[in-house]
Amino acid sequence: MSEFFNEVDEEVRREQLKKLWDRYSIYFIALMVLVVAAVGGWRAYQYFEGRKAAEAGAVFEKAVELSEQGKHEDAEKAFTELAAKAPSGYRTLARLRAAAEASSRDPKAGAKMYDDIAADRSIGGEWQDLAKIRAAGLVLDSASYADMQQRLEASAAPKSTFRHSAREMLALSAWRNNDMTAARKWLEAIDGDGETPPGLRSRAEALQALLPPVAKS
Template sequence: MSELFDEVDEEVRRERLKKLWDQYSIYIIAAALLIIAAVGGWRGYQYLEAKKAAEAGAAFDAAVDLSEQNKRAEAELAFSKLATSAPWGYRMLAKLRAAAEVATRDPQAGARMYDDIAGDRSMGAEQQDLARIRAAGLLLDTASYPSMRQRLEPATKADATFRHTARELLALSAWRANDTAAARQWLDLIAGDAETPSAMRSRAEALQALLPPVAKS
């Protein structure tokens, strides 16, 4: 008798499943197709992005080779092209390299390109600071100390990646402007930072030796 009830229950379950399938099969199939399409689309996207990155990497390496061969005009053109068409990572690097190539023939133009990068919010904070420092380095002999301070002071904070270089540039700019108090301020920061590179620390000590002694009160 129990076997008969089991068979009836099984038939009832099959009938219910058939009704559910008849009612919802189109939605189930549509959902399955959407999942397959989404997975296929994601895999296709990953493949295309990997291909673009590989192509951009090869093009970037080729541009670097041109630069190392002193083919500046060709390198500048190659980096400029990558700066507008490459995936984000290579585009960021290409912008910095394009500015460096321009700076070899026109420091003022190179500095303006670095300024554009420093103001580009799509760039990372470290890349923006690096661009500020490179622009300031190009302008060190021509820009006033207040201008250099305005450019670089944000990059001198204790947690800034390039704070050592920013401080050194400001010390040199202040020394060049005969602002000994400002020069000493930046040199003291360099000397007081335990993470200051040894070569920079030595240069700072040499510059400190050139400053007049602090007046006694």
């Protein structure tokens, strides 16, 4: 008797499953199609992105070769064109290299290009800071200390990636503009930072020796 009831239960379950399949099979099939399409689309996206990155890398290398051959205008043009159409990583690198090439013929133009990169929040903080440092280096000999301070003070903060370079340029600018108080401030920041590179520390000590003694009160 128990076997009879088991067979009945099994038949009922099969009938229920058949009804569920008849009712929902179209949705299940559609879901599977969507999953397959999504996986295929993702694979295709990865393939095309990889190919674009490889093409951008080849163009970048050719532009670097032009630069190494002294063909700076051609290199600048190549980097600028690459920056307009390359994937995001190469785009930022290409913009920085285009600014460097422009700097070799016109430092002011190069500084302006670096300033534009520094103002672009879409590229990330560290790239922006690097562009600020590069731009400041190009105008160091002509800019006022107030200008350099505006450019670099945030980058000279204790945890900033490029704080060492920023502090050195601020100290040099203050010394060049006869602001000895500010020069000492930045030299002390350099000296007090245990992570200051040895070469930079030596240059800071040399500049410190050029400062007049502090007047006694």
